[in-house]
Amino acid sequence: MTNFVQLFKNMLSDSSERVALIDSSTDREVSYAELTTRVNEIHQLLLLQKVGEGEDVSIVSNNHIDQVASIIAVLQYGAKINGVDLSSERIQSEIQRIEGVQGNLSRQVIVMVSASSSKTEILIAALLCGAQVVIMPENISDDAFFQKVKKIRPHIISMNCTFTEEIIRNSIYPSINNAKMSHVMSLSHTRRMVYKQVRKHLMSCLGGCVQNVTVYGTSPLSTDVERFLHRIDFPYRFISSHTPLAASV
Numbered sequence: 001m002t003n004f005v006q007l008f009k010n011m012l013s014d015s016s017e018r019v020a021l022i023d024s025s026t027d028r029e030v031s032y033a034e035l036t037t038r039v040n041e042i043h044q045l046l047l048l049q050k051v052g053e054g055e056d057v058s059i060v061s062n063n064h065i066d067q068v069a070s071i072i073a074v075l076q077y078g079a080k081i082n083g084v085d086l087s088s089e090r091i092q093s094e095i096q097r098i099e100g101v102q103g104n105l106s107r108q109v110i111v112m113v114s115a116s117s118s119k120t121e122i123l124i125a126a127l128l129c130g131a132q133v134v135i136m137p138e139n140i141s142d143d144a145f146f147q148k149v150k151k152i153r154p155h156i157i158s159m160n161c162t163f164t165e166e167i168i169r170n171s172i173y174p175s176i177n178n179a180k181m182s183h184v185m186s187l188s189h190t191r192r193m194v195y196k197q198v199r200k201h202l203m204s205c206l207g208g209c210v211q212n213v214t215v216y217g218t219s220p221l222s223t224d225v226e227r228f229l230h231r232i233d234f235p236y237r238f239i240s241s242h243t244p245l246a247a248s249v
Helices: 005-012 032-048 065-077 088-101 120-128 142-152 161-176 179-185 188-205 223-231
Strands: 019-023 028-031 109-113 132-136 156-160 212-217 236-240
Touching (some): 005 032, 005 065, 005 120, 032 065, 065 120, 065 132, 109 142, 120 132, 120 156, 142 188, 161 188, 161 212
Parallel strands (some): 019 132, 109 132
């Protein structure tokens, strides 16, 4: 059984009013101090219920901030989240990746589309890095998503395959699939320049500051979307999803 106590020690001793989590649906903000308090409360509930170290704990929750506190509390307690394959090594690896994106972690903003289906290690690693995590609902429209990310200007975005394909097909393709652009892209000597402009356009749509996009799902992106992202050299990676963290009720 992985010991998460050391991993969470620094975060749970943080009594600052720095914003840890923002629920974009309600604009509710939770500071690191408030998150720590909530985690400790859930920790006490686990003690009262006499949950044993290493036992499986199931989390059934709507997609909201208290779900994040529950995840942290269970892992810090020493129990396991039912159906989630997670280890300190996975979290440490994610921390290293996040630290590599930008040095000033306290100012780093990470947008996650739906905490319930996001990769657990990204969520936990971001908080352990002292970043600010913005949770967006999975059913958000493309326009609303773009408006929010332009306002937030995140450094890292994590979203599932379905939503990624939606925004590429509905918002990015139409903006570049016109007769003039098709003619320019057919000219080999200008193609590289066009790809650079398309990548810049997509970056701008995602807030202008994004340096890495994580796409998660049970299967990779469609061939045409994957080819498109590779062609414009877009900084993304695909990681296969685990069993969902929680069932939405």
